[in-house]
Amino acid sequence: MATVLKLLPPWRFVRFSRATQVTSVLSVQLHTTGAMTATVEEFNQAKVKLGTLRSDPGNEVKLKIYALFKQATQGPCNTPKPGMLDFVNKAKWDAWKSLGSVSQEEARKQYVELISSLVAAEAPADVGAQPTGSAATFQTLQVTTEDNITTIRLDRPQKKNAITVEMYNELIEALELAGKDDSVITVITGNGDYYCSGNDLNNFTKIPEGGIEKMAKDAGELLRRYVKAYIDFPKPLIAVVNGPAVGVSVTLLGLFDVVYATEKATFHTPFSQLGQSPEGCSSYTFPKMMGAAKASEMLLFNKKLTATQAREQGLVTEVFPDTSFQSEVWARLKAYAKLPRNSLALSKQLIRGMERERLHTVNDQEVERLVERWLSDECMQAIMSFFQAKAKL
Numbered sequence: 388m389a390t391v392l393k394l395l396p397p398w399r400f401v402r403f404s405r406a407t408q409v410t411s412v413l414s415v416q417l418h419t420t421g422a423m424t425a426t427v428e429e430f431n432q433a434k435v436k437l438g439t440l441r442s443d444p445g446n447e448v449k450l451k452i453y454a455l456f457k458q459a460t461q462g463p464c465n466t467p468k469p470g471m472l473d474f475v476n477k478a479k480w481d482a483w484k485s486l487g488s489v490s491q492e493e494a495r496k497q498y499v500e501l502i503s504s505l506v507a508a509e510a511p512a513d514v515g516a517q518p519t520g521s522a523a524t525f526q527t528l529q530v531t532t533e534d535n536i537t538t539i540r541l542d543r544p545q546k547k548n549a550i551t552v553e554m555y556n557e558l559i560e561a562l563e564l565a566g567k568d569d570s571v572i573t574v575i576t577g578n579g580d581y582y583c584s585g586n587d588l589n590n591f592t593k594i595p596e597g598g599i600e601k602m603a604k605d606a607g608e609l610l611r612r613y614v615k616a617y618i619d620f621p622k623p624l625i626a627v628v629n630g631p632a633v634g635v636s637v638t639l640l641g642l643f644d645v646v647y648a649t650e651k652a653t654f655h656t657p658f659s660q661l662g663q664s665p666e667g668c669s670s671y672t673f674p675k676m677m678g679a680a681k682a683s684e685m686l687l688f689n690k691k692l693t694a695t696q697a698r699e700q701g702l703v704t705e706v707f708p709d710t711s712f713q714s715e716v717w718a719r720l721k722a723y724a725k726l727p728r729n730s731l732a733l734s735k736q737l738i739r740g741m742e743r744e745r746l747h748t749v750n751d752q753e754v755e756r757l758v759e760r761w762l763s764d765e766c767m768q769a770i771m772s773f774f775q776a777k778a779k780l
């Protein structure tokens with residue numbers, strides 16, 4: 388970011404010179420208090436990253452950055468209020484004062500998160516937008532960028548878009564790229580009649596050399612990374628649920644910003660039927676969203692929801708008639724994608740940022756439990772039953 392930023396009157400006088408920031412930070416001793424805070428190193432890295440931004444994030448954001456920086460390095464504002472006509476310093480003072488008694492550690496963490504989201508929302512010089520047709524780089528997905536929207540389509544329609552190990556890895560990569568490209572929003576949807584039938588149960592049949600324990604451990608690590616990609620996704624993420632959704636594709640909806648569904652969609656999490664346990668942070672997001680009892684009906688007792696029920700429970704934002712689903716949803720998404728990119732990314736960060744650490748903890752705990760479940764007799768019996776039932780057809 389240029390040191391002298393273009394600002395509109397009366398804010399044109401608000402300038403954050405790099406020199407001021409550097410002087411301030413040098414005069415402060417920072418310390419780390421634990422995993423829920425940003426380390427000194429992360430804070431310093433964030434300062435450096437701030438200097439690499441190519442576009443001006445706007446006055447409001449710059450004031451927020453300024454306020455968080457002051458709070459992190461000097462603590463709550465207790466300097467005298469500048470006079471009414473000293474517009475610039477009064478705006479800065481107001482921003483700092485508005486942080487009240489937020490601790491220095493918390494301010495440091497928010498500073499790091501804010502800069503990270505600004506950096507993530509800005510395409511690196513050598514990446515740029517993914518051109519339409521970049522699907523060639525993926526085997527199990529179609530990924531396109533058009534009209535400021537990056538769309539990731541699950542592309543195994545013959546298998547109801549069941550997620551193989553390869554597909555998990557490709558989805559992680561596609562999300563990573565989408566988070567950094569020039570698009571304003573990212574959409575996940577399915578090709579064919581299903582949105583997604585969840586984990587490909589064949590993933591459990593490929594036992595590596597290290598045996599079933601190794602398989603469970605590797606699958607756990609992959610799942611952790613997969614869910615993390617959603618928790619950390621830096622811009623608005625929208626699910627276009629074109630048909631039935633099962634398992635992990637349902638649980639993850641709690642990490643999307645908006646979920647649009649056709650009336651034909653259903654939502655099913657048959658975890659106990661499979662001897663497994665919830666993932667995708669649903670053990671936290673579902674009770675929060677729909678209350679413990681309704682969440683338990685789904686996550687413990689395998690209750691399959693219609694699209695309308697899912698909307699009533701808060702899992703789905705809006706349900707559309709199947710005949711007009713695609714046209715209505717895409718018209719709306721194209722309009723959304725014309726909104727300012729940084730503003731959307733930063734607002735998402737505000738909405739989701741407070742919960743990020745908690746979601747990571749939930750993800751870790753769910754993965755730990757699932758790795759145990761995958762080694763249980765209950766789970767193995769359930770997987771065998773699926774394949775035996777298939778064999779009888």
Ligand SMILES: CCC/C=C/C(=O)SCCNC(=O)CCNC(=O)[C@H](O)C(C)(C)COP(=O)([O-])OP(=O)([O-])OC[C@H]1O[C@@H](n2cnc3c(N)ncnc32)[C@H](O)[C@@H]1OP(=O)([O-])[O-]
Pocket residue numbers: 545546547549550584585586587588589606610633634635636657658661663666777
């Ligand atoms: C790791 C994180 C933890 C995740 C947990 C979860 O996601 S738990 C949730 C885990 N998910 C489940 O428990 C769902 C298991 N699947 C089902 O219950 C049913 O397939 C269905 C209800 C999705 C669709 O029924 P339908 O009668 O409309 O269609 P159809 O059955 O004829 O399917 C067409 C083809 O696709 C195949 N295929 C589909 N899904 C899967 C899959 N997940 N796996 C493998 N294969 C799958 C199916 O075998 C068939 O292959 P074929 O014979 O042509 O070679």
